[in-house]
Amino acid sequence: MLWSRSPSCSTSNVLSGVGRSLIATALVMLAACLALGSAAVAQAQRQKVDLACRPTEQALTFLCTISAADPAGAPVDGAQITLTADMPSMPMAHNVSPVKAQPVSSQPGKYEGRLRLGMLGEWAIKIRFEAPQQDVVVRKLVFEKDKVSSNAAH
Ligand SMILES: [Cu+2]
Missing domain, CATH: 1.20.5 (Single alpha-helices involved in coiled-coils or other helix-helix interfaces)
Known part of the structure; x- marks a missing residue:
């Protein structure tokens, strides 16, 4: 057939x-x-992440605060965050030790870590989340002796 x-x-x-x-x-x-x-x-569905850093009494050491909120705007609790830093203008030149950010007490969704940078200038700070969900956010900031500012031009 x-x-x-x-x-x-x-x-x-x-x-x-x-x-x-x-x-x-x-x-x-x-x-x-x-x-x-x-x-x-x-x-x-991406969470909202902000980064702010400020100088400390220690030279080249900056206190960085991360604010994390879920897509609905609620603070993210229990986040596992690691900070690393690189200079965009000097790739591979620096080897900054990764820092685990710790939760800031009584400030939900806020975490902080002290970054010891190799020099002043523009750095790209990589914020890596292992929990509650994996995520990587990179923020460029200009680190000066007495202040840290975001570089809107870049
Ligand atoms: Cu450098």
Whole structure:
């Protein structure tokens, strides 16, 4: 019967030559679409992170405070945060020890850590969250002897 023969014929046609590469292309496009979709979701649900640093009595040592809020604006409790620092203008030149930020007592959603930088200037501070969800936020700040400011130009 024609009916019983046609499925195997069409399958081998699709899987051979041009047909196979079309399937591969379709799968790649499908994967790309799924990746874009999940990235958009992650963006929409992303927590809000602020960073402020100030000089301490110790030279080149700065106290950095992180404020973390969930997408609805509620303070993030129990966050595991590590701070690292690099100079954008001097890649790989410095090796600042990573610092675990500690919760600030009676200030929900606030964490702080002391960063010891190798020199003054513009640094990119990387705020890495291990919990409650994985996230990495980078903020550029200009560290001076007596103040720290954000560099809006960059
Ligand atoms: Cu430097």
